[in-house]
Amino acid sequence: MENQGLRIDRIRHSLAHLLAMAVLKKFPDAKLGIGPIIENGFYYDFVITEERGTNADSRGRTLSETDVPQIEETMREFISQNLEFTGEKVTPKEAKKIFKDQPFKLELIEDFVKEEKELTIYRTCPSTTYNLQPTTCFFDLCRGGHVENTSEINPDAFKLTKIAGAYWKGNEKNPQLLRIYGVAFETKKELDAHLAFLEEARRRDHKRLGIELDLFTFSDLVGSGLPLWTPKGTILRNILDDLVWKLRKERGYQQVDIPHIAKKELYERSGHWQKFGDELFKITTREGREFALKPMNCPHHIQIYRRKQFSYRELPQRYASTTKVYRDEQTGELSGLSRVRAITQDDAHVFCRNAQVKEEILKIWEIVTEFYALAGFNLTVRLSLHDPNRPEEYLGSPEIWQDAEEKLREIIQEKGADASEGIGEAAFYGPKIDFMARDSLGREWQVATIQLDMNLPERFDLTCVNEKGEHERIVMLHAAIMGSIERYLSILIEHFAGAFPFWLAPVQVTILPVSEKFQEYAKDILTQLREADIRAELDDSNETLGKRIRESELRKIPYLLVVGEREVASDTIAVRERGKGDTGTMDIDVFLERISH
RNA sequence: GCCGGCGUAGCUCAGCGGUAGAGCGAUGCUUUUGUAAAGCAUGGGUCAGGUGUUCGAAUCACCUCGCCGGCUCCA
Numbered sequence: 001m002e003n004q005g006l007r008i009d010r011i012r013h014s015l016a017h018l019l020a021m022a023v024l025k026k027f028p029d030a031k032l033g034i035g036p037i038i039e040n041g042f043y044y045d046f047v048i049t050e051e052r053g054t055n056a057d058s059r060g061r062t063l064s065e066t067d068v069p070q071i072e073e074t075m076r077e078f079i080s081q082n083l084e085f086t087g088e089k090v091t092p093k094e095a096k097k098i099f100k101d102q103p104f105k106l107e108l109i110e111d112f113v114k115e116e117k118e119l120t121i122y123r124t125c126p127s128t129t130y131n132l133q134p135t136t137c138f139f140d141l142c143r144g145g146h147v148e149n150t151s152e153i154n155p156d157a158f159k160l161t162k163i164a165g166a167y168w169k170g171n172e173k174n175p176q177l178l179r180i181y182g183v184a185f186e187t188k189k190e191l192d193a194h195l196a197f198l199e200e201a202r203r204r205d206h207k208r209l210g211i212e213l214d215l216f217t218f219s220d221l222v223g224s225g226l227p228l229w230t231p232k233g234t235i236l237r238n239i240l241d242d243l244v245w246k247l248r249k250e251r252g253y254q255q256v257d258i259p260h261i262a263k264k265e266l267y268e269r270s271g272h273w274q275k276f277g278d279e280l281f282k283i284t285t286r287e288g289r290e291f292a293l294k295p296m297n298c299p300h301h302i303q304i305y306r307r308k309q310f311s312y313r314e315l316p317q318r319y320a321s322t323t324k325v326y327r328d329e330q331t332g333e334l335s336g337l338s339r340v341r342a343i344t345q346d347d348a349h350v351f352c353r354n355a356q357v358k359e360e361i362l363k364i365w366e367i368v369t370e371f372y373a374l375a376g377f378n379l380t381v382r383l384s385l386h387d388p389n390r391p392e393e394y395l396g397s398p399e400i401w402q403d404a405e406e407k408l409r410e411i412i413q414e415k416g417a418d419a420s421e422g423i424g425e426a427a428f429y430g431p432k433i434d435f436m437a438r439d440s441l442g443r444e445w446q447v448a449t450i451q452l453d454m455n456l457p458e459r460f461d462l463t464c465v466n467e468k469g470e471h472e473r474i475v476m477l478h479a480a481i482m483g484s485i486e487r488y489l490s491i492l493i494e495h496f497a498g499a500f501p502f503w504l505a506p507v508q509v510t511i512l513p514v515s516e517k518f519q520e521y522a523k524d525i526l527t528q529l530r531e532a533d534i535r536a537e538l539d540d541s542n543e544t545l546g547k548r549i550r551e552s553e554l555r556k557i558p559y560l561l562v563v564g565e566r567e568v569a570s571d572t573i574a575v576r577e578r579g580k581g582d583t584g585t586m587d588i589d590v591f592l593e594r595i596s597h
Numbered sequence: 598g599c600c601g602g603c604g605u606a607g608c609u610c611a612g613c614g615g616u617a618g619a620g621c622g623a624u625g626c627u628u629u630u631g632u633a634a635a636g637c638a639u640g641g642g643u644c645a646g647g648u649g650u651u652c653g654a655a656u657c658a659c660c661u662c663g664c665c666g667g668c669u670c671c672a
Binding site: 162163164165166167170171172173176177178179181207211212218220223224271272275276279295296327329330331332333334335339393426427428429512514515516517542543544545546547548549550551552553554560562564565566574576581582 | 628629634646662667672
């Protein structure tokens with residue numbers, strides 16, 4: 001019996017070869033990159049140039065979307081020919097001969113020789129002949145892992161999905177290749193399920209839903225990556241932020257407020273000027289002084305701490321600000337709310353003694369757990385460590401790092417959390433405990449983060465006066481609960497498909513009078529709801545009741561209250577719940593009671 | 598930033614060398630509505646912006662801006 005996972009991998013790998021064959025059939029001069037398997041499928045990289053005419057301005061023909069169905073069809077033809085994949089070991093010389101027209105393959109051969117790896121070449125020989133060098137067979141440099149015969153591949157269980165650019169060997173200094181992606185499964189049923197998942201993800205896309213639900217907008221004049229928040233969207237932001245603040249306040253945090261720019265010198269001292277480089281939005285004043293929009297809040301909070309000499313008795317000092325940071329992301333990296341240039345962080349910094357670190361981290365951990373439980377997220381934990389092979393990317397000595405990382409590891413152990421460890425995932429000033437949330441579609445997102453920082457206190461000489469009257473070095477904790485409100489909202493919108501739970505819905509209740517005659521009663525209900533702090537609206541527009549119900553359902557309002565003759569007579573409301581239809585008539589007090597928990 | 602695909606009314610889109618269209622939304626009137634779309638009428642566009650080609654450009658070319666999918670990056 002074959003292992004399921006291996007079998008599907010072999011199918012995907014084989015399809016990558018067939019993809020290359022199909023592309024070569026259409027573009028015999030295509031240069032091949034690599035074609036590995038990936039999650040749910042495979043891809044293959046190519047350079048495709050086809051001379052078109054001989055005049056001076058002839059341009060290389062490149063593959064376009066319209067070629068994809070044809071390539072897919074060719075792949076199916078190959079599958080139906082019951083082709084075999086046969087591998088044999090070759091010498092570098094033999095390999096180079098076979099791939100003499102394939103510069104990328106030649107480079108790989110060189111790499112393999114350097115690494116003293118064995119060279120294997122796989123051969124597939126389709127019955128339809130076409131111009132493949134050196135014979136009609138297709139050869140690929142490959143360590144194996146194919147199906148034995150294409151008859152093992154279900155021709156209806158794969159699909160080419162998209163074309164994209166990709167750098168050779170993933171390095172942006174290398175030439176860019178054309179990458180064709182495909183998805184593949186053992187059965188058509190699995191493929192259909194996957195395509196349905198993609199469709200569902202597309203349906204929930206926050207960029208689409210956010211505009212539809214009128215939560216945010218973008219303006220070409222304001223600029224890309226700079227979302228503008230509408231009244232409804234702002235309600236969402238404030239609800240979330242208030243919640244975080246409430247949890248923080250209970251644990252001794254204090255709000256502080258800071259400007260959005262600072263002098264170059266601040267960021268030089270913190271290390272951000274060097275570390276962020278081109279990502280800083282820089283400003284030169286008329287007097288020629290250099291400022292930057294803040295890329296992080298820690299240096300500002302640090303300066304608040306530095307305003308006076310603290311006694312150990314006054315520690316920890318816990319400062320929180322919900323404020324924006326600005327990063328000049330490359331335009332191609334921007335995407336909806338997930339990746340923006342103006343990022344609202346719910347940022348806090350704890351200045352404390354070494355011995356207080358554990359307790360403070362546990363407090364933040366509590367906030368994180370409580371906050372995410374509200375949206376129904378289960379969190380997983382990752383300990384993000386520095387990469388010892390790239391010391392130039394981090395501040396501070398190896399000893400400091402080891403110490404800090406060990407401390408976090410202990411806390412995670414004590415919490416009994418099942419944490420993974422991510423080498424190279426640390427911040428440049430310290431290791432982190434990161435929290436990941438799994439959304440309703442099963443996708444994982446990094447959300448909250450707790451960072452232990454022993455470096456910035458060093459750089460800014462942060463101390464307290466201890467029991468002996470000495471200046472004692474303190475440590476800093478960076479704690480963001482949502483991380484970025486923009487990003488967290490993008491996750492929430494998709495998680496709930498825009499149907500926010502009652503506590504979060506920008507509009508919680510819409511009142512629908514059956515006709516104009518019941519407007520007064522409806523207004524009376526509206527007042528009562530608003531007095532009870534319910535975010536309620538009245539829809540008395542001149543439309544049929546059915547139409548107004550439809551519109552409110554599409555706006556994903558949690559409750560609709562229909563009031564007409566019967567309700568006026570009995571001083572009640574008819575309650576319709578989102579997605580559930582009419583749930584009956586009740587007194588308004590009963591309704592208020594019902595929604596209060 | 599790079600590769601590819603796009604940009605037409607508030608939204609979704611058609612038109613693709615002969616001078617601007619539909620549905621929804623908006624506005625007005627009629628209707629006074631009982632749980633997912635009442636009827637009629639009206640308005641609405643420097644066809645993203647710019648420069649060319651052409652007798653003529655939404656349509657073709659080039660540049661800029663913006664969006665989407667990837668790549669690179671994400672402290």
